[in-house]
Amino acid sequence: MNKQVRRAVRNVPFARAANRVRVRRDLKILEALPAYAPNSAGYPEVRSAMALHAANRSIELVGQLADHVEARGLSVVDPVEFWAGAADHGAVGRLDELLRRHGSDKSTDHDYHLVYAGILDSMPQGSSLLEIGLGTNDESIVSTMGRLARPGASLRAFRDYLPTSAVFGADIDREILFQEDRITTTWVDQTSTESVRALEAQLPDDVHLIIDDGLHSPDANMQVLLLGLRIMPVHGWLVIEDIIPAAQDFWRVVAALLPNHFEATLVRAKGGDLFVVRRTS
Ligand SMILES: C[S@@+](CC[C@H](N)C(=O)[O-])C[C@H]1O[C@@H](n2cnc3c(N)ncnc32)[C@H](O)[C@@H]1O
DSSP, X not given: OOHHHHHHHHHSHHHHHHHHHHXXXXXXXXXXXXXXXXXXOXXXXXXXXHHHHHHHHHHHHHHHHHTTSGGGOXXXXXXXXXXXXXXXXXXXXXXXXXXXXXXXXXXXXXXXXHHHHHHHHHSOTTOEEEEEXXXXXXXXXXXXXXXXXXXXXXXXXXXXXXXXXXXXXXXXXXXXXXXXXXXXXXXXXXXXXXXXXXXXXXXXXXXXXXXXXXXXXXXXXXXXXXXHHHHOOTTOEEEXXXXXXXXXXHHHHHHHHSOTTEEEEEEOOTXXXXXXXXXXX
């Protein structure tokens, strides 16, 4: 832009207004990401761009640090490796059929049933299961399954697969909560510590599998992981669904920080990875 044009733009009122909007946006970014903004003087537009860059890169670099904690590395496997021979196992076909019948996408869009069949079969008879995320059909809620969804689909599939277990579900959408044979659902906002603690108070002490299929954001996932560390019995499982490759560094860090009696595996599944935690002792 030459000098004449620049002067003309400065003199146009809407161009000055657009500039004010940009400065307000930059200051908002700096306010919203205080932990990532350079703690230094400088123009807001430069500092806000640096804050966004830092937010994207810091976890990746901490992930590289986690790689130095050798004993705590995150093993990465595909679903068939996770349970050797799972695909040939009759139980896998049965779980697939139940998930499809009730309307869950866990086997159609993902191949999560290859992992879940083995986990469900390893649970002590009659032990309980908790899943965060029922599958709302309200399209205004983030993580909706769409207008035609059948809320409670995966809970019903798990209930039918485990003939004597109690199945607990929790969701932020009050409209879809329901109670039926061996299924109890309750309200939770998994981004709130208080709300997750209130859910915890309602659970029995034999929850052998916790599934996070809710909001799918790292902070919401962490609330469920922390719940799991508090309540998982020995040999219990926790599965966090739908992890995208861009978030893998975050989960490498989490794996490195898990207490010794927990071990983590990242399962490279169709349409999103699973972070699987097992309590070993
Ligand atoms: C992908 S759906 C679950 C699908 C279901 N598990 C199935 O397989 O049929 C995700 C659910 O997470 C819920 N959700 C979104 N934000 C949440 C939050 N902050 N706390 C709890 N649940 C939330 C949505 O209401 C939605 O029902």
